Amino acid sequence: MIDNKVTWKQDRILSAHKGENPMVLVKMKSGFAVLGDTQFLPGYCVLLPSVKVDSLNDLNIKQRSEYLLDMSIIGDAINDVCKPKRINYSIYGNTDAFLHAHIFPRYDWEPEENIPKPVWLYAQEKWTDSRYLYSDDKHWVLKEKLKDKLNELIKQLY
Template sequence: MSSPACELCALAVEPVFRNDKLSVILVDDAAYPGFARVVWNAHVKEVSDLAAADRLMLNDAVWRVEMALREVMQPDKINVASLGNMTPHLHWHVIPRFSDDAHFPQPVWAGAVRATDAPVLAARRALLGQLGAAIVRRMNQENN
C-alpha cells in the first residue's frame, strides 16, 4: 500500500537500484556526496511491521550499501540511521562521514562546525558514478 502524501512512496529521484521490495537512492546533498537511503517500497512505518525474511533482506541491503560506500568513498566512518519522524515510511540513511565534513563528529543534522573545502567535495562527487555501480554490483551478488 502506498500513500500519495508520502514522498518516499513516489520517489522523486531515480533509484540506483530497485527490486520488488526495496530501493536504494543517492541523496542530492552537496555537503554529503554518497549519502544514500535504503527505502522499503511498501508504505511501512516500522521494521517490526515486516515479516522475518523481509527484515533480514532490509538489513542485508543496508549492509551492502555500507560496503559499497566503504569501497568507493573510503570514509572515516559510516553513519546508519532510521528515523522516520517526518516521513513515517521505513527507510535507512547510510551516510559516509569524513573528519573534515561540515558536522563531524556530530550528526549531519546538527549545526555545522566548519565548511568542507570545495575541491574536496568535488572530488567526492566525482566518485558517485562509481558508487552507483558498486551498489548495483553488491545488491546483485548472491552472497557477500
C-alpha cells in the same frame, strides 16, 4: 500543471516503482537504494522499502533481515567508492513517517565540532542550499560509481 520534479518527491516509493524517481541507484531485494537529496557528505544514500510501512517493526523477520542487509550493502558501496572514515546508519521516521534508512558517510575532513555529532546537527544550509543539493552537473559521476558498485555487490550476493 504540476512539476514532475515535485511529484516524485510526494511519494518517493511509488515513484521508484514507476521508474520516475531520478535518485534511484538500484533496485535491491528489500527496496530501492537512492542517492540523498543533499550531498554535503558525498555518497549519502537512503534505502526506501519496496512496501510502504511505518517502521522496521512492521516488516516480518525475513523482510527485516533483507532490509538491514541491503542497508549494510549500501554502506559497503559507499565505503568502496567514497573512502569515508566510517558509515553511520539511521532509521527515524519522525519527519517523513514511513520506513526509510539513512546511510551517511563520515569523513576526517568534516569540521572538528561536527565529527562527534549526528549529521542532523549540521547547519540548515547544508540541507537546503543549492550548493549542496544533488545535481547531475556536480554528482553524476558519483551516482554512476555508486550504481556500478551496488550492481556488482548485488550480483555477488544474490
